[in-house]
Amino acid sequence: MQDTKDLREFICDIGRRAWQKGMGAANDGNISILLDDDTVLCTPTGVSKGFMTPDMICRIDRAGHSVDGGAWKPSTETKMHLCVYDNRPDARAVVHAHPLYATVHAICGKPITQQIMPESTMFLGEVPLSPYALPSSEDLSKAIAPYLERHDAILLENHGALTCGHDLQSAWFKMEALDYYAKVVYLAAGYGGAHEFDQSEVERLVELKRTRFPSPGRHPFIP
Numbered sequence: 001m002q003d004t005k006d007l008r009e010f011i012c013d014i015g016r017r018a019w020q021k022g023m024g025a026a027n028d029g030n031i032s033i034l035l036d037d038d039t040v041l042c043t044p045t046g047v048s049k050g051f052m053t054p055d056m057i058c059r060i061d062r063a064g065h066s067v068d069g070g071a072w073k074p075s076t077e078t079k080m081h082l083c084v085y086d087n088r089p090d091a092r093a094v095v096h097a098h099p100l101y102a103t104v105h106a107i108c109g110k111p112i113t114q115q116i117m118p119e120s121t122m123f124l125g126e127v128p129l130s131p132y133a134l135p136s137s138e139d140l141s142k143a144i145a146p147y148l149e150r151h152d153a154i155l156l157e158n159h160g161a162l163t164c165g166h167d168l169q170s171a172w173f174k175m176e177a178l179d180y181y182a183k184v185v186y187l188a189a190g191y192g193g194a195h196e197f198d199q200s201e202v203e204r205l206v207e208l209k210r211t212r213f214p215s216p217g218r219h220p221f222i223p
Contacts, residue, residue: 024049029097040062042074115196132159
């Protein structure tokens with residue numbers, strides 16, 4: 001059986017980082033890792049991500065049922081995480097958070113499509129907006145599913161953001177990058193809007209990523 005001690009500690013570490021960056025108030029957000037035996041480690045419900053300890057991390061099966069008999073109950077948002085794993089065989093970790101600037105875009109109904117920095121174009125491409133659905137519901141899973149084929153980062157309308165990756169570090173980096181990208185777009189609007197790359201430069205950056213900086217995951221500009 002896969003040793004989960006380090007993974008549980010890493011989930012707590014990422015939770016603290018998210019909390020320190022203000023990516024969720026109170027007990028907002030959730031994190032998960034898909035294990036080799038097809039069970040899932042996930043954060044508990046009702047706990048601040050800044051104050052988790054490894055013993056709080058839950059283990060569930062692919063139906064969402066607890067398999068470790070621990071005292072803590074798994075996050076009510078696990079359906080959304082399981083949807084990612086069902087639709088993306090390459091995904092091994094999911095981060096859901098409410099990063100401030102990304103969430104501002106989400107509640108204003110604005111996907112992030114501007115191509116304004118090499119890093120955001122190569123790392124994320126663009127970030128779609130999934131339609132609003134009731135949190136913790138099957139409807140939320142249905143809302144995000146169509147976007148998973150081509151995107152590793154999704155804005156959740158009137159809710160927050162979701163990222164996935166081939167491991168937890170990758171999923172976390174995408175959440176950090178998403179909020180930085182959203183912040184730059186937001187602040188640039190106060191100066192009349194960002195200067196955007198033309199299509200030929202976008203194509204050059206995408207080719208650079210494809211040939212020089214390939215990485216696991218999906219990119220909306222790379223088939």
